[in-house]
Amino acid sequence: MGRFSAWLKEDRNKVTLLILVTAVCLALELVVHLVIGVNVVYTHFFYVVLVMAGIWFCRRAVWLAMCLGGSHVAVSIYLNEGITASLVRAVMLIVVTYIVGSLAAEKREYEQELMASREQAERKRSALVAYIAECTVRLKSPVELVRENLAGIISRMETGSIEAGEMKMTLAVQIGHADQILANLHELNEAIIAEQQDIPDAYREFLMR
Amino acid sequence: MPFSLERIGDSKLFLVLSSAATIRKDHIDIIKTLIGTEYRVLVVTTNQPYVILKKIYGKEGINLSKTFFVDAITKYATGSALENTPDCRFINNPANLTDMGIAINETLNTLKGEQVCILLDSISTMLIYIPSINISKFIHFITSKLRLVDAAGIFLAVEKGLDPLLMTQLSTFVDETVDMEEDPHKTQS
Numbered sequence: 389m390g391r392f393s394a395w396l397k398e399d400r401n402k403v404t405l406l407i408l409v410t411a412v413c414l415a416l417e418l419v420v421h422l423v424i425g426v427n428v429v430y431t432h433f434f435y436v437v438l439v440m441a442g443i444w445f446c447r448r449a450v451w452l453a454m455c456l457g458g459s460h461v462a463v464s465i466y467l468n469e470g471i472t473a474s475l476v477r478a479v480m481l482i483v484v485t486y487i488v489g490s491l492a493a494e495k496r497e498y499e500q501e502l503m504a505s506r507e508q509a510e511r512k513r514s515a516l517v518a519y520i521a522e523c524t525v526r527l528k529s530p531v532e533l534v535r536e537n538l539a540g541i542i543s544r545m546e547t548g549s550i551e552a553g554e555m556k557m558t559l560a561v562q563i564g565h566a567d568q569i570l571a572n573l574h575e576l577n578e579a580i581i582a583e584q585q586d587i588p589d590a591y592r593e594f595l596m597r
Numbered sequence: 598m599p600f601s602l603e604r605i606g607d608s609k610l611f612l613v614l615s616s617a618a619t620i621r622k623d624h625i626d627i628i629k630t631l632i633g634t635e636y637r638v639l640v641v642t643t644n645q646p647y648v649i650l651k652k653i654y655g656k657e658g659i660n661l662s663k664t665f666f667v668d669a670i671t672k673y674a675t676g677s678a679l680e681n682t683p684d685c686r687f688i689n690n691p692a693n694l695t696d697m698g699i700a701i702n703e704t705l706n707t708l709k710g711e712q713v714c715i716l717l718d719s720i721s722t723m724l725i726y727i728p729s730i731n732i733s734k735f736i737h738f739i740t741s742k743l744r745l746v747d748a749a750g751i752f753l754a755v756e757k758g759l760d761p762l763l764m765t766q767l768s769t770f771v772d773e774t775v776d777m778e779e780d781p782h783k784t785q786s
Contacts, residue, residue, distance in 0.1 A: 521760050522729055529758025530725040532617035533644065540621060549656070557646050557675060564674035568725045 402444045406452070409437045413456055421463045431460060431477050438481060442488030446496065453485035516579070523576040527569060534565050608772035609749040610740050614756035615777045617721075621645075623777050624718050625657055627751055632660050636714040636749065639665045639704050643691040644722040646671040665708070667700045669693070670722075692726040694735045701739065705746055714749035715739070720767070721755040729763045740770040 395401050413434050420430045434456050441449035457478025464474035541558055544550035550558075615623040631638045642650060647668035654661055661684070669688040672679055679687045686700040705713060717739070723732055736752060743750045752767070756776060759767065768774050 525729055525758065525760045525763065526724045529617065529721040529755040532755060532758065533620070533719070533721055536617045536621070537644070554649055554652060557671070558649055561644075561646055561670050561674040564670065565722070565725055572725070 399444075406437065406441055406444075409440070410452065410456070413437055414459060417456075417459050417463055421460070422467070425467070427460075427464060427467075427469060427474065431481070434460075434481055435484060438485040439488050442485050443492045445489070446493040447486065447489040449485050449489045450482060453482045457481045519579050520576070523572060523579075526572045527576075530565060530569055534562050534569070537562055537565075609747075610743060610771040610773075611749075611751045612720075612767050612771045612774045613751055613753050613777060614774065615753060617755050617758075619777065620719060620721075620753060620755060624716070624753060625653065625659075627716060627753075628654065628659055628664070629657065631714050631716070631751075632663050635712045637663050637665065637708055637711050639667065639701065639708070639713060639715045641667045641669070641697070641701060641715060641717045643669045643726070644718050646674070647685045647687075665704050667697060667704065669697055690726070691723060694727065694731060698735070698738060702742065705742070705748065709746075712749075713746070714751065715743060717750070717752045719753040719755065721753075721758045724758070729760065733763060733766045736767055737770050 396405070416430045416433060420426050438449060438453050438456070441452050460481075461471060461474045461478050464471045537558070541550065541555060541562075545555070613623065613627070628638060628640070640650065645653075647666045648671070650666065651661060654664065664684065666685040667688065668685055669691040671677070672687050673690045681687060686704065688696045688700060691697075701715065720732060720736070723735075727735070740750060750771070752771065754767075756778060
């Protein structure tokens with residue numbers, strides 16, 4: 389069963405199976421209806437084919453229903469039977485196929501929308517994770533460096549090996565680093581706020597300060 | 598621990614990983630080792646200003662005649678309009694990779710015919726100003742340039758401060774990755 393299901397996943401195989409089963413339907417039409425002269429019961433088998441076609445090919449299956457219904461009506465006309473009952477059966481084949489095809493189309497659209505929405509959510513989540521990782525990289529080790537640079541200044545102050553001008557310049561560099569780190573942090577907050585719509589306004593405002 | 602120049606053989610490009618606490622000391626150790634050889638060293642600094650580095654080098658007894666600088670932090674941090682000196686080119690902003698690339702290129706051209714080694718201090722500081730994707734492109738540009746002119750390059754970074762993707766990319770650009778916290782002879786190609 390599993391192997392058959394796997395085989396059926398390809399459209400080409402579905403078409404092959406439908407052609408075979410349709411051929412069986414037409415054979416039934418010829419043998420049972422045309423040769424034996426029975427025009428009821430066997431047409432129920434047509435629904436199996438048409439439901440399969442409706443599920444697989446949605447509303448396009450109506451064309452197959454019209455062919456099978458048409459062949460049934462044609463044989464009735466050829467046998468000179470009353471065609472009202474045959475016409476009703478043919479119309480029912482078409483209506484049922486249309487309903488199955490429409491339901492299948494709706495299900496397929498819903499599945500595609502669901503998949504697209506999942507993919508979009510996954511893309512957004514991946515982008516946010518990548519962005520957070522990038523910002524972490526641009527915050528963590530730089531802050532460690534600034535800390536070590538400041539510790540270096542203190543240690544040089546303690547040994548008296550740093551002049552005032554040198555200290556001023558070194559501190560200015562650290563302030564420059566700190567300014568940019570703050571800007572990076574602000575950028576990260578903006579990205580998170582843009583992504584997460586459920587953050588309360590008060591926190592949103594706080595993060596944007 | 599000093600950076601061993603035994604490593605500079607067939608391999609010429611190194612990503613050197615230090616801890617934040619020892620990166621300054623490792624910088625000095627590497628410079629000392631390089632100056633003791635035939636190499637002329639081009640220091641590209643985004644972490645410590647040229648003036649400070651010169652003073653530190655002087656105190657450490659490093660021969661300054663063999664060092665050249667590309668300083669990308671002094672102008673940005675102090676806001677002063679500095680003129681280039683014979684041994685230093687100043688860049689307005691550490692994020693200006695185009696100017697940095699030009700300055701490195703010009704300095705390499707002036708040192709044509711000599712054994713040159715670039716010491717970039719540091720990728721971690723550059724990350725403050727530049728997204729990692731741009732750093733990756735820049736390091737790729739520099740390593741390609743260095744290979745073309747047969748120069749050596751040492752890129753300092755704080756260990757554990759680089760994300761896995763950036764680390765993988767940088768590792769592919771260089772010949773060896775040296776972790777200064779690990780065994781000095783243990784390298785990752």
